[in-house]
Amino acid sequence: MNCEEMLQRLSEFLDGELPPAQEKEVRAHLDGCPRCRHEQGVLERITTESCGLPLYAPGDATILSISRAIHEADRTPPRTEFGPVLTLDDLCEYLRTDRTTIGRHLSEIPCFELGGQLLFRRKSIEEWIEQKEKSVTFQVTAPTADSTVLPEDAAMGGVRWTL
Numbered sequence: 001m002n003c004e005e006m007l008q009r010l011s012e013f014l015d016g017e018l019p020p021a022q023e024k025e026v027r028a029h030l031d032g033c034p035r036c037r038h039e040q041g042v043l044e045r046i047t048t049e050s051c052g053l054p055l056y057a058p059g060d061a062t063i064l065s066i067s068r069a070i071h072e073a074d075r076t077p078p079r080t081e082f083g084p085v086l087t088l089d090d091l092c093e094y095l096r097t098d099r100t101t102i103g104r105h106l107s108e109i110p111c112f113e114l115g116g117q118l119l120f121r122r123k124s125i126e127e128w129i130e131q132k133e134k135s136v137t138f139q140v141t142a143p144t145a146d147s148t149v150l151p152e153d154a155a156m157g158g159v160r161w162t163l
Contacts, residue, residue: 001029006036014043084122091120 006029012018013026030037058066091109092099102109110124 001025003029003033003036006030006033007039010036010040010043014040014047082121086120086122086125088118088120091125094122094125 006026009018009022009026013023018026030040086094088099088102092102095102108128109120110128111118111120113119
């Protein structure tokens, strides 16, 4: 162990927070290094002297000014609109599919958990669908004898997503 590593661990050593193996290394280094023993003495004196100082209890005005300063320094940007959030049942209805189908693809569907409930951000779902649609290629073939052909006047129902 070199002096730099030793000085990084010295505070933990003095507080008794090192594992036994590291404590043994520190003790061995301190036995052979006057510079690090001097630093150990300085830290021990600081600890001893600071324990004898009177406790300071700041007044209400001081606490309020510190709190105000912290809040002014932490100017996090206001939260942006998150958009609609869907439950699993809402997602099934939105995609017109069932829980089993969603479950088979859950590892790739963007979601998050909040309060033990799985939730889906509609915008993320729409982006995911768009990405899926771009990755799928369709091949148009001529109908065969055993193909089902819909009459031209057949009314199309809603779209059902099959993942």
